[in-house]
Amino acid sequence: MENLLETINSPKDLRGLSVEQLEHLADEMRDFVTHSVSQTGGHLASNLGIIELTIAMHRVFDFQKDRLLWDVGHQCYAHKILTGRKDRFCQLRQEGGLSGFPSPDESDCDVFSVGHAGTSIATALGMALGAQHNQTDEKIVALVGDASIVNGLSFEALNNTGLVKRQMLIVLNDNSMAIDVTQGAMAGFLSRVRLSHTYEDIRKTTNRILEHLPLVGKPMEEAIENVKKTLRMANTPSRLFESMNIPYFGPVDGHDIGSLIELFGALSHLDRPAILHVYTRKGKGYSPADDDPRKYHSTGPFEVNGDTGSPDREQRSFTAAFGDAVAELGQRDSRIAAITAAMSDGTGLAKFRQQFPQRYYDVGIAESVAVDIAAGLARQGLRPVVCIYSTFLQRGFDQIFQEASLQNLPVTFCIDRAGAVGSDGPTHHGFLDIGFLRMLPNLTVAAPADERELKAALYAAAAGSGPFAIRYPRDTVPVIPENTDAYAVGKSAVVRRGDSEFVLVTLGPLLKEALDAAEQLQKQGIRVTVVNARFAKPIDAALAEWFAQGKTVILAEDGCITGGFGSAVLERMLQIAAERNNPALRQTIGKAVLLGAPDSFVPAANRGRQLEWMGLTAQKLAQIVLELHSPTNPVQILK
């Protein structure tokens, strides 16, 4: 068969193709995605699983007018290929290149920039209500995975679908696996459904479809006849959704393009919200990914079908260091329990899970309840460690406030992916955690600079009596021989002393950059002092010394400047100046320089570039000091 993929430049080009041709196209797209991701890195398994489903949706709907809402969205590659972005895959997830997630900036066919779970049904609900208000007839389609539907936001949306009095289709893409295996009652429910592929209720189902269908004559009747042949309606699956008054159809084979087209055609005419349950196989068609979809969830570049297909990094990551530290702590202290929200590998908990399965809990993509379970465990005398990426912990903000901070319970939050995250981009940066956590009374917020500090912080948290957050980036752990001071909660450490007027105060592993900058500056005769702040809360009163000496204090953090660590230092210095009635201190507070993430969205790129844009690399820090030393051309950093 001819090379079809070359001829597809927009979804309109699918129209003339037969089902057989579309199946052939799916195979070509599968090859394209596999080879493309092998060059650039990216999400593989989920994208291989959803190709036929994507083709079928685009064949039936017109997503320049109709609206397709993605959930999390990392499975949108086939969608991007079909909507004119095929040629940009060589720059997938790279600086200035194609986003790994839906992006309205790239295409009219993308409605929301997404990356967090549970938003598709929720925003689809708003879109459908908007269409209802506008009296327009575009179709609204929410695509949600079995991992995302367990999120509380999905449920809140399902519970409110009754507000919608028009078409709105929820496609449940069920591949029985989030990044790890989907957890909880919903997963059990869906797996029971998978076991009961009976066709016995086909008549009932089609009748139900017909009941809701406006009459559209002969062609529709024929479509329904076809649907009868392909639609499966088990007894069980309808219970959950239909008890919520949402008509349920399925499960259907998500790799059967012809049937999917018939189904979407019929369901697109339903005049009320409905759910179609589609069963797909993650990693389908590329056997290494099919065999181990977890490994190929998100990968760096690899060799197709080769031996070196490991996405593991060579250097030791903060994640790996944390994984070892928490497993060791679990060995020493039987009160330690670990909780994750579907990210046991991503957060480094695999080892702990293996060694202490009885003290390990994966709640699925449900960060809010993860925090509350931890609070309950802490109330029972345990020492729970909650492991969630910074950006996703935003979902637990209110629970951290009420169930951890207000109760002053010893819950430890281990926050991976804090700071710039590289190629995942704006939806995934962990820039806000310092700001939202440090507002909460009783919390300690630590940012270890290296592995020794990470371990020390974790042990201090377990030994303490209140909530404790430990943040670290998606990066390798730097080796910092100079960083030898004893670790004490709330205390900073002077790592290098210099006689110039400049003091670089860093939070977390930026210490390494500051020390490298100091080396560079020394060559130019400027000897700067370097301080490892260690904590964003509380702020060490000892930092006042540098202000009182009239130094220019540069405060660097891998987090947003707004409300961040730098502001925390300013607040504390004002407080100390007032307490000590120290005018000299007051006069130099305003000399502080705040460096961190700007009040805008930092685009996808590699993490090193992002740090550079924020003025946080050794070279930029040195440049900034030089400029302050002798103002000439201002250093370019993101505002």
Added chain:
Amino acid sequence: MENLLETINSPKDLRGLSVEQLEHLADEMRDFVTHSVSQTGGHLASNLGIIELTIAMHRVFDFQKDRLLWDVGHQCYAHKILTGRKDRFCQLRQEGGLSGFPSPDESDCDVFSVGHAGTSIATALGMALGAQHNQTDEKIVALVGDASIVNGLSFEALNNTGLVKRQMLIVLNDNSMAIDVTQGAMAGFLSRVRLSHTYEDIRKTTNRILEHLPLVGKPMEEAIENVKKTLRMANTPSRLFESMNIPYFGPVDGHDIGSLIELFGALSHLDRPAILHVYTRKGKGYSPADDDPRKYHSTGPFEVNGDTGSPDREQRSFTAAFGDAVAELGQRDSRIAAITAAMSDGTGLAKFRQQFPQRYYDVGIAESVAVDIAAGLARQGLRPVVCIYSTFLQRGFDQIFQEASLQNLPVTFCIDRAGAVGSDGPTHHGFLDIGFLRMLPNLTVAAPADERELKAALYAAAAGSGPFAIRYPRDTVPVIPENTDAYAVGKSAVVRRGDSEFVLVTLGPLLKEALDAAEQLQKQGIRVTVVNARFAKPIDAALAEWFAQGKTVILAEDGCITGGFGSAVLERMLQIAAERNNPALRQTIGKAVLLGAPDSFVPAANRGRQLEWMGLTAQKLAQIVLELHSPTNPVQILK
């Protein structure tokens, strides 16, 4: 019958009483609560509805050892009466008095301080897992209302009950009404249940109970026999919960103490999580509250059975002013839609709801989806106004980040109860919104000082193209004749000019306090300048003028100092000093004084007292200026 209530000082005193005596006690408690709340104000209707249920739970369980988890918790009065706190009801919700919510500080029988919805099943899950780990046998009981079970957090918890391999009872207290009527599919589901009070499946139900019961001999068999007589098992209700693998029992009459005792006795021996659905009547027994439970949800003092029982305030509140403004705006602009999370009256939306029912959405206590629905509406060209109390908007933080800020959509957040809330205390203060909102790019954060500004802010938001937050307190709208400057987004206004070194910069209606302080100070010869900041984001560059003049700038906000408005001004001043390379400005930034909520929890009291503790009343502001003018005794404010 004797006065039983006088004899009850702890739950142990219930043990010797007959069912008839307990019923009599319930009547006495109902009188006690009604008269007590009529004196102090407080939550009435929900507390009247739950008295028998509370008595029955305390008769069966021992909540000094067993653990009772409340949801929201404002319905805990009967519980407090039975657990030794009866004599403190004269000081309910008052400074130094009894909290209106569960409080571990008050009693061993209270496990968590709560006030937000959806936490009971979630924390109970953690408690049960903790007991499982500890191998202890205390019973875990989560009490959740039909309004709270629709919250996403409840669902995430229900979805994870499979982790628990021991007893854990969820009591669904169904009174068919949150503060407003419960919304959504779950409400429909529960109301269908209410209509199907069939007894036909009693045998099936009791068999199911027996199936899960460990054998405990004759007494248990007798209890089961009794249960047979009282337990109702409809066909429908089991579907939702049992599809999630959670055994469901009910619905049962929540005012039938004898039956409830039998039931709790039987269910307390179940060796796995289960749900008991109890039907109660809000306001039961006090006819004005029974007739209009919404009015008597939370009330000020009133006259029992009298004509003047209105909880309405005499003075115009921010809530009322907003209600009028949004209804008027809705008239002018058909794109305006309003969204609330079960608080249409509390947020002032009743008028809008009445006038524009097609553009009004109540999603139940589900703040997360409220934000996402708004984002969807905005994508469709509407101008949604999301009305949520500050403390509950914390539940929408991540949605505001991803669905509003990142997409830069014109969603307006109208944030009532921002700042100190008075008698509801720590769980309800709105101190965090400035901090968490101003971190988000694209957002505007306004704090109107009076009604004119509130309206101007709302109109500016509707005319703008990005997300816009408007915060205002639970308070009356001050009348400020001096506040006449034209309103422009991002611009502050100088309301009073003085020649002293002091500039009071206030956010929101604190302007009134500052002007009053200025009057007081003028009498002592100190003429202060008063500036109405109007916005917490962006910060007006014009504020730099005061610093550049060497003034002492006092920044006052009804929000937490940490990461708040004051810090925003410091950050902006540092930025301006750098841009203008202005050393004079740098030298005075450190003279700033930050006033606001401390890094600790501000206790329940009246709002005026709380503002006083934070140094935000006219008198305190004047004192602070005097002290700065001539330092003597430091002014006492909360740290």
